Amino acid sequence: MAIGRQENLMSDTPRINCAIIGSGNIGTDLMYKALRSRWLHPVWVVGIDPTSEGLALARHQGLQTTAEGIDALLPHIARDRIQIAFEATSAHIHTANASKLKARGVVMVDLTPAAIGPYCVPPVNLAEHAGRGEMNINMVSCGGQATIPIVAAVTRVQAVAYAEIVATVSSRSAGPGTRKNIDEFTRTTANGIEKVGKARHGKAIIILNPAEPPLIMRDSVHCLTDAEPDQKAIERSIREMVAEVQQYVPGFTLKNGPVFDGKRVSVYLEVAGLGDYLPKYAGNLDIMTAAAIRAGEMIAKEISSGRFVPAPTAA
Amino acid sequence: MTGKKIILHDMCLRDGMHAKRHQISLAQMIAVATGLDEAGVPLIEVTHGDGLGGASVNYGFPAHSDAEYLKAVIPSLKRARVSALLLPGIGTVEDLKVAHDCGVASLHIATHCTEADISEQHISFSQKLGLDTVGFLMMAHMIEPEALAKQGKLMESYGANCVYCTDSAGYMLPDDVTARIAALRRELRPETEIGFHGHHNLAMGIANSLAAVEAGATRIDGSAAGLGAGAGNTPLEVFNAVCHRMGIETGVDVLKLANVAEDLVVPMMDRPIRVDRDALILGYAGVYSSFLLFAKRASARYGVPSSEILLELGRIKTVGGQEDMIEDVALNLARARKDTQAPA
Numbered sequence: 001m002a003i004g005r006q007e008n009l010m011s012d013t014p015r016i017n018c019a020i021i022g023s024g025n026i027g028t029d030l031m032y033k034a035l036r037s038r039w040l041h042p043v044w045v046v047g048i049d050p051t052s053e054g055l056a057l058a059r060h061q062g063l064q065t066t067a068e069g070i071d072a073l074l075p076h077i078a079r080d081r082i083q084i085a086f087e088a089t090s091a092h093i094h095t096a097n098a099s100k101l102k103a104r105g106v107v108m109v110d111l112t113p114a115a116i117g118p119y120c121v122p123p124v125n126l127a128e129h130a131g132r133g134e135m136n137i138n139m140v141s142c143g144g145q146a147t148i149p150i151v152a153a154v155t156r157v158q159a160v161a162y163a164e165i166v167a168t169v170s171s172r173s174a175g176p177g178t179r180k181n182i183d184e185f186t187r188t189t190a191n192g193i194e195k196v197g198k199a200r201h202g203k204a205i206i207i208l209n210p211a212e213p214p215l216i217m218r219d220s221v222h223c224l225t226d227a228e229p230d231q232k233a234i235e236r237s238i239r240e241m242v243a244e245v246q247q248y249v250p251g252f253t254l255k256n257g258p259v260f261d262g263k264r265v266s267v268y269l270e271v272a273g274l275g276d277y278l279p280k281y282a283g284n285l286d287i288m289t290a291a292a293i294r295a296g297e298m299i300a301k302e303i304s305s306g307r308f309v310p311a312p313t314a315a
Numbered sequence: 316m317t318g319k320k321i322i323l324h325d326m327c328l329r330d331g332m333h334a335k336r337h338q339i340s341l342a343q344m345i346a347v348a349t350g351l352d353e354a355g356v357p358l359i360e361v362t363h364g365d366g367l368g369g370a371s372v373n374y375g376f377p378a379h380s381d382a383e384y385l386k387a388v389i390p391s392l393k394r395a396r397v398s399a400l401l402l403p404g405i406g407t408v409e410d411l412k413v414a415h416d417c418g419v420a421s422l423h424i425a426t427h428c429t430e431a432d433i434s435e436q437h438i439s440f441s442q443k444l445g446l447d448t449v450g451f452l453m454m455a456h457m458i459e460p461e462a463l464a465k466q467g468k469l470m471e472s473y474g475a476n477c478v479y480c481t482d483s484a485g486y487m488l489p490d491d492v493t494a495r496i497a498a499l500r501r502e503l504r505p506e507t508e509i510g511f512h513g514h515h516n517l518a519m520g521i522a523n524s525l526a527a528v529e530a531g532a533t534r535i536d537g538s539a540a541g542l543g544a545g546a547g548n549t550p551l552e553v554f555n556a557v558c559h560r561m562g563i564e565t566g567v568d569v570l571k572l573a574n575v576a577e578d579l580v581v582p583m584m585d586r587p588i589r590v591d592r593d594a595l596i597l598g599y600a601g602v603y604s605s606f607l608l609f610a611k612r613a614s615a616r617y618g619v620p621s622s623e624i625l626l627e628l629g630r631i632k633t634v635g636g637q638e639d640m641i642e643d644v645a646l647n648l649a650r651a652r653k654d655t656q657a658p659a
Contacts, residue, residue, distance in 0.1 A: 164372050166639045171429060182433045183407040203371055206404045210429040210457075211632035220639035222372035256646040264372060268643045 015041035016300040017081045019073060019106075021097060022088035023047030023054030023065070025175045025278055026111055029289045030086050031058055032276040037293060039300035043080050046073045057277075070097045077104045083303055083310060084296055087111060090177040091184045098136055105312040107303075108136045109296050111288055112177070113184035119192045121145060122294040123244040124152045130298055133308050137295055140192035141185050142284035143167030143204060145291045146219040146252070146271050151197030153241035154223045154265055157233045162224040163199035165189065168207045170214035173282035182206060199223065217271040217283035218255075225263045234258055234265060248290045250274070251283055316525075317562030322534045324358040324510070325351050325551055327580055328388075329400055330536075330543035332364035333605045335585060337377035341387045347579050348388045351539065352395040354571035356551075358421060360536075361388050362399045364544065364605060365636070366425065367414055368406030373638050374605075381410070385417035396420035400451070402636065403433045408440050415444050424470075425451035425481070427634045428458050431466040435473045442474030449510065450475035453635045456486040456601055460498035467499050477508035477534060482523060483635055485516025485545055485598040489526035496530035510534035513549040515541055516598020518590055520549030521557055528563060540576035542584065545604030546594035552576040596622045600629030609638050613645035623648055 018040050020027050027045065031054075034042040045058035050067035058065045064080075066072040076082070085106050087094045091114040098116050101108055110117060117136030120129055121144065129137060139145065147165040154160055167189075169178075178185065186204045193202025209215055235258055245252045251272030259266040273279070273286030302308035328344055344361065351359055361384050363369035363377050370376050379387075381399065389397050398421035399414040411422060422441040424434045434450065441448040450470025455463055467478040480495045487495075492511060499509050511527030513520040513536070524535045537554050541547030552572040558565050590598075597607055602625050610628070614621035627644045628637075 162372075166373050166636075168637060168639075176432075179430075179432045180435065182403045183409075183436060186404070186407060205371065205373060205636070207634065207636045208404070208427065208430045208433065209632070209634050209637070210427065211634075215631075218640070218643075220373070220643070222639075224372065256643050259642065259646070266372075266642065268639070268646075 013304050015039055016083050016303050017041050017043045018084040018086065018296065019044040019046060019082050020086050020088070021046045021070060023049070023052045023058065024088065024177060025173070025282070026088035026285050026289060028054035028057055029277040029285050030088060030292060031061065031063070033289050033293045034296070035061060037297060039297040039304070040084065040293070043082065044073055044076065046070055070100060074100060074104065077106060082106055084109065084299055086292055086296060088177070091181050102135050102313050105310045107299050107310050109292050109299070110136060110138045111292050113141055113181050113188035114138070115140070115188045115191070119196050120295045121148045121192065121196045122248070122291050123149045123241065124196050126294060126298055129295070130302055131307065135310065135313055139288060139292050139295065141189045142169070142288040143185065143206060143219060144189040144192040145287045146217070146269060146284070147221045148192050148197045149241050149245055150221045150238060150267050150269070151193055151199055151223060153237040154225070154234055155198040157230055157237050159226040160199040160223045161226050162201045163193050163197055164203040164205070164222045165193065166205045166207065166220040167284065168209055168215070168218045169284045170217070170281050171208045171210035172214045173217070173278060173284055174208050214279070214281040216281045219269040219271060221267045221269070223265040225265060229260055229263065229265050231260050238267060248294060249287050251280065252287065316528060318564070319528060320533070320564045321528055321558070322357055323551060323555060323565050323567055324360065324398065324534055324536045325356050325539060326360055326536050326548045327538035327540065327542040329360035329362045329364065330548050331538055332377065333544035333608070334542050334547065334588060335583065336608065337363055337375045339378065339583070341379055341383065343583055344384055344388050345391050347539065347575060348395070349391050350575035350579050351572070352392045354575055355567040356395055356572065357566065358398055359395050360398045360400060360423070361385055366400035366402045366406050367410035368401070382413055382417055385414065385419060389418040398423055400425060401437060402426070403437050405636065408437055411437060411440055415446065419446070421447035421449065423449040423451045423479070425453050428452040428455045428463055428466060431469040434470060438470060438473035438475050447477070448475050449477040449479060451479045451481055451512070453481045453483045454603065455480045455482060455495055456484060456491060460494040463495050464498040464502035468502050471503055471507050475507070477510055478503060479510040479512055480527070481512040482514055483603050484601045485514030485519070485604060486601040487523055488517070488519060489522050492523045492526040493530045496527050496532050500531040508533050510536065512536035514544065514598070514604045515546040515549060516590060516594050516604065521554050524549050524554055525557070539572065540580035540584070541588045542580050543588070543604070545597055545607050546590040547588040550576070593621050593625060596625050600626050602629045603633065603635045603637070605635070606638065606641055609641040613641050617645040617649040619645050619648040619652065
């Protein structure tokens with residue numbers, strides 16, 4: 001029975017060992033998703049706060065942990081065959097860590113807005129990344145993962161001069177990393193809207209709302225098309241894209257739209273999470289971690305098949 | 316209150332942009348700003364209604380960029396200094412740099428009243444530039460005085476030399492203002508100034524501003540002729556006259572400011588700034604003032620009463636910046652109406 005390059009249907013193909021850097025909300029949710037993965041084997045969680053709940057949960061799941069930051073992980077990389085690392089810390093910390101891990105041949109999936117590497121938005125460009133052997137890919141932002149697929153759904157029908165997204169998240173789901181990186185979020189997401197969404201010009205807005213009970217993440221997308229919008233084609237394209245995203249984020253819902261008003265096309269989305277670590281309202285985290293796991297699994301398959309042999313690389 | 320000295324900060328060229336759908340012309344900006352300067356108004360805010368970087372589909376594209384407005388106004392002033400508003404999440408530190416390069420002397424960095432910690436990079440950047448740095452806590456009616464004071468303390472720790480209690484929804488009554496200003500005064504360092512920004516949706520602008528001064532605020536925001544979001548800001552020329560009557564020193568000439576309001580600002584209005592039904596409901600329900608015109612437009616487009624839209628926005632506890640939810644709510648309400656009207 002040939003398995004070859006097919007999906008890992010049997011557990012013959014060993015999973016690829018990975019580390020998670022950052023034991024906050026995102027890192028911990030990532031851990032639970034990675035534990036369910038047929039392609040990834042999480043072995044380490046790295047944090048900086050010994051009292052962090054994420055580190056305790058990781059130990060409870062049998063993972064190794066450290067509260068001493070990335071430098072405490074480095075000596076274990078070769079011995080524990082860590083080939084992929086997910087980073088969910090902050091832009092500035094990732095920038096410092098990236099070169100250390102690259103030097104040891106570890107492929108990074110960056111969930112901060114540092115964006116050292118190219119952007120990956122799985123329903124739009126996952127396939128493009130396979131075979132490129134990139135040592136660092138960036139997941140843009142939670143708002144980006146929720147909205148760039150919709151922008152792309154419009155731009156694949158016709159040219160969009162400008163696309164803007166408004167991400168509204170509950171205060172409880174925005175941790176210290178997000179709060180320190182508000183500017184980086186807006187810049188990186190706007191860039192992602194242009195480079196991956198293919199709008200000529202992009203803008204991103206983020207709003208935190210402290211309402212109790214916590215609101216479920218909302219994302220609004222406004223596109224300004226060059227020519228009169230082809231309403232039927234755009235509507236069909238958006239619905240197809242929503243269905244794509246729902247395959248890995250079932251709580252991704254089109255609440256209203258597309259609304260057509262002259263050359264404005266507006267779409268109103270809601271993103272509810274799976275509730276792996278944080279409750280369902282934190283759909284912003286879930287779409288990020290779900291997308292990052294998809295990206296990580298793609299890398300794991302490339303490594304497993306021998307198509308990608310990550311090597312230590314000077315920064 | 317006799318002998319108290321306060322700074323009047325005019326909002327008609329920034330909050331007034333909301334009332335004008337951000338379409339104030341350069342000529343209008345220069346005329347009004349120079350008139351205010353002549354009257355002795357020391358500080359004038361000039362920016363898109365939603366602050367630096369606010370130009371967007373969500374809030375509206377302005378007639379001119381912030382840089383164009385600032386470069387037109389600042390060189391024409393003799394004494395008055397110009398401030399700019401910034402909301403982290405909409406504008407960035409890059410926008411602050413541009414404003415500073417244009418000659419802005421004061422930066423007002425605004426967050427929802429519970430989210431001061433998103434403003435750390437902006438406040439500290441502004442302070443390092445040596446600018447008058449103001450932390451602006453919006454929708455302050457939505458948290459208790461002690462909690463507001465803690466958020467103000469955070470902004471002070473990042474480098475703000477002044478903290479504002481902002482009644483963005485025009486929801487507060489004088490006792491609400493007194494409690495919040497007093498809490499800020501207790502919590503903040505003595506050298507940190509306190510300001511109050513009122514909206515007139517329950518016609519409480521003047522009373523609230525007096526309560527703020529009584530409790531220790533030394534900066535009061537208002538707009539000439541009240542030109543601002545919702546039912547407008549505290550009408551500045553009226554407040555100025557009241558201050559003169561009470562012996563509160565503003566340094567602003569009563570007649571000259573009244574002339575600016577009557578002769579320059581009122582003719583600019585697209586519609587009279589007043590507590591109309593929608594503004595009243597908005598204030599009563601505690602909804603962000605800039606939602607007013609959006610709610611009126613959504614009402615016209617989708618056939619749902621604007622009061623229903625505004626009440627729903629209040630019920631779901633929307634905060635400043637959530638203009639996108641207005642069309643979303645209107646669509647939901649329109650659909651619900653259609654469903655209840657559908658034949659069995």
